[in-house]
Amino acid sequence: MKKTITLVFLLMTVNAIAQNKETIYLTKGDTLQNYYTTLIPDSASKGLLVILGGFCTNPEEIMQETNLPVTACKAGYTVVMPYLLNDCDSIDIKNVYPTRLMTLVPQFIKKYNIPSGKFIIGGHSLGGHRALFYAEQVFKLNNANVIKPTAVFGVDPPLNLRRLWNGFEYGAKIAFSKTGSQESTEQMRRFKIIYGGSPSQVPKKYEAFSSYYPDAIDGGNIKYLKNIPVRLYCDPDVKWWVENRRSRLEHVNLTDLVGAISQLKLLGNQKAELITALGKGFWANGQRHPHAFSILDADEFVTWANTILSAK
Numbered sequence: 001m002k003k004t005i006t007l008v009f010l011l012m013t014v015n016a017i018a019q020n021k022e023t024i025y026l027t028k029g030d031t032l033q034n035y036y037t038t039l040i041p042d043s044a045s046k047g048l049l050v051i052l053g054g055f056c057t058n059p060e061e062i063m064q065e066t067n068l069p070v071t072a073c074k075a076g077y078t079v080v081m082p083y084l085l086n087d088c089d090s091i092d093i094k095n096v097y098p099t100r101l102m103t104l105v106p107q108f109i110k111k112y113n114i115p116s117g118k119f120i121i122g123g124h125s126l127g128g129h130r131a132l133f134y135a136e137q138v139f140k141l142n143n144a145n146v147i148k149p150t151a152v153f154g155v156d157p158p159l160n161l162r163r164l165w166n167g168f169e170y171g172a173k174i175a176f177s178k179t180g181s182q183e184s185t186e187q188m189r190r191f192k193i194i195y196g197g198s199p200s201q202v203p204k205k206y207e208a209f210s211s212y213y214p215d216a217i218d219g220g221n222i223k224y225l226k227n228i229p230v231r232l233y234c235d236p237d238v239k240w241w242v243e244n245r246r247s248r249l250e251h252v253n254l255t256d257l258v259g260a261i262s263q264l265k266l267l268g269n270q271k272a273e274l275i276t277a278l279g280k281g282f283w284a285n286g287q288r289h290p291h292a293f294s295i296l297d298a299d300e301f302v303t304w305a306n307t308i309l310s311a312k
Helices: 002-019 059-065 068-074 096-111 126-141 161-174 178-195 203-208 217-225 238-245 253-266 298-310
Strands: 021-025 035-039 047-052 077-083 119-124 151-155 230-234 272-276
Touching: 035 059, 035 068, 047 068, 047 096, 047 126, 047 298, 059 068, 059 077, 068 077, 068 298, 077 096, 096 119, 096 126, 119 126, 119 298, 126 151, 126 217, 151 298, 161 178, 161 203, 217 253, 230 253, 253 272
Parallel strands: 047 077, 047 119, 119 151, 151 230, 230 272
Antiparallel strands: 021 035, 035 077
């Protein structure tokens, strides 16, 4: 009898989880990309939290890397994780995320009955850059029919694409780490296809598609975020980069994050924050890495989100 009761309880738990999670495929017959996974709270939604994963990171992998989706959902947020392009096998020539999200976000809000003005977007690594760039383009467009985020965040995202190229170029040149060297070579190949060349060949392209560009007036696209809360997270373990990659400080994402937040503060944004979490970065397998999604403290993030959205 005890075993029967336990089994029933487990089945109820599994069913409850399944009912609160759904995956919607947007292209018939394609389960590898152009879909989103949603975690739905048990009660009326507090707001919409859109999370974009890093390079080649799908929603299931996001939930392995961070407890943010589950924590936020338990706190009452509808959490949507779009995977619009399979970066593993595709190259984002059309920069699909901004335009697709402009269409999808209103659908999310209608479908999940999200209260007005309660929308936060962010992501990890490339996903963080995509989130910021999307928000920048929305505010730049300034169209009443396009829903603007209430706040935006990034977890160790690269923001300045020219700086990122220079880091890849340096990594390929010194070839200290096999992993780092291979990544650098592959990403430079992709950049040449996406932008039509290197930063020295097409500098305006790199400026236009960077979410922060220090040599542009007011930091380039970052200026469009001067009126909303912005959080950028980093694990500033420069010693790790020296010992494991032989990197220079100007080649790590920390350089972009410090510059972007400083620029926003110069523009008068007192809700722009650099959140440092020294020693907190670990991959899902326990491997130490300051670039990991784990540098974001999910409980503290939810407290911040509650504060931001309650002010709306």
